Amino acid sequence: MPSYKKGIGYRYIQETKYHLGTPLSDNLGPIERPSLFKTYPDAIKISLPEPNLISGASIWECLGRRRSLRDYKPLPISLEELSSLLWATQGITVESPPFFYRTAPSAGALYPIETYLWVNRVNGVEKGIYHFNVKDFELEQIAKGDLFREITKASLGQVTVMIAAIVFIWTAIVLRSMWKYRNRAIRYIFMDVGHICENLQLAATALNLGSCPIGAFYDDEINRLIELDGEEETTIYLATVGKI
Numbered sequence: 001m002p003s004y005k006k007g008i009g010y011r012y013i014q015e016t017k018y019h020l021g022t023p024l025s026d027n028l029g030p031i032e033r034p035s036l037f038k039t040y041p042d043a044i045k046i047s048l049p050e051p052n053l054i055s056g057a058s059i060w061e062c063l064g065r066r067r068s069l070r071d072y073k074p075l076p077i078s079l080e081e082l083s084s085l086l087w088a089t090q091g092i093t094v095e096s097p098p099f100f101y102r103t104a105p106s107a108g109a110l111y112p113i114e115t116y117l118w119v120n121r122v123n124g125v126e127k128g129i130y131h132f133n134v135k136d137f138e139l140e141q142i143a144k145g146d147l148f149r150e151i152t153k154a155s156l157g158q159v160t161v162m163i164a165a166i167v168f169i170w171t172a173i174v175l176r177s178m179w180k181y182r183n184r185a186i187r188y189i190f191m192d193v194g195h196i197c198e199n200l201q202l203a204a205t206a207l208n209l210g211s212c213p214i215g216a217f218y219d220d221e222i223n224r225l226i227e228l229d230g231e232e233e234t235t236i237y238l239a240t241v242g243k244i
Contacts, residue, residue, distance in 0.1 A: 043140035051087035056206030069210030070160035072242025076121035088203030107188035112176035154221035164240035210244035
């Protein structure tokens with residue numbers, strides 16, 4: 001057997017395949033369903049303005065212009081621009097309880113992805129780490145202060161992280177998907193965050209901002225910055241945004 005077939009990645013794909021005629025059973029036992037929304041009730045809140053959904057380029061132009069851009073000017077973005085980016089990634093478009101449909105698709109409408117932000121340069125927003133409260137469309141402050149050295153180090157020293165106006169940090173609350181999709185849930189979680197990141201890139205393009213997805217980082221260093229355990233919820237993807 002080739003060595004790569006012994007790796008966890010290869011084995012995961014093989015062991016989570018669905019097979020025609022084979023029951024979808026496992027030995028995970030019962031899994032309690034987590035809440036669909038996460039909030040920080042004691043955090044300082046920043047209400048987000050209505051996103052600007054009118055101005056900007058067409059979807060076809062954005063698809064043609066979209067690139068991963070890493071070089072940014074040392075200029076702030078506006079709170080309205082940040083609001084538009086957040087709405088594009090995970091804004092609620094239809095409320096039909098128990099479903100709250102968003103701008104990006106999610107397997108089973110379970111939405112396991114949470115959004116955190118390292119805010120470096122946003123007009124009217126203090127530097128620090130924030131959580132995006134999707135349901136109330138607001139930011140919740142987790143930590144304040146200039147943490148660019150910490151987040152840059154946790155991102156393998158990538159310069160684009162150091163100079164970005166904002167770093168999006170996406171995490172997965174794994175059991176939001178796993179209670180329904182069991183072991184196969186991990187496949188869907190990474191599909192979900194890919195949909196979200198593409199929405200960010202297209203929205204950034206429409207606003208004449210630069211953005212760059214980042215998959216290389218020290219997982220638990222980022223988890224510690226945003227005060228996560230790295231098990232029930234863990235960082236899975238980053239993206240930078242800045243003026244170009």
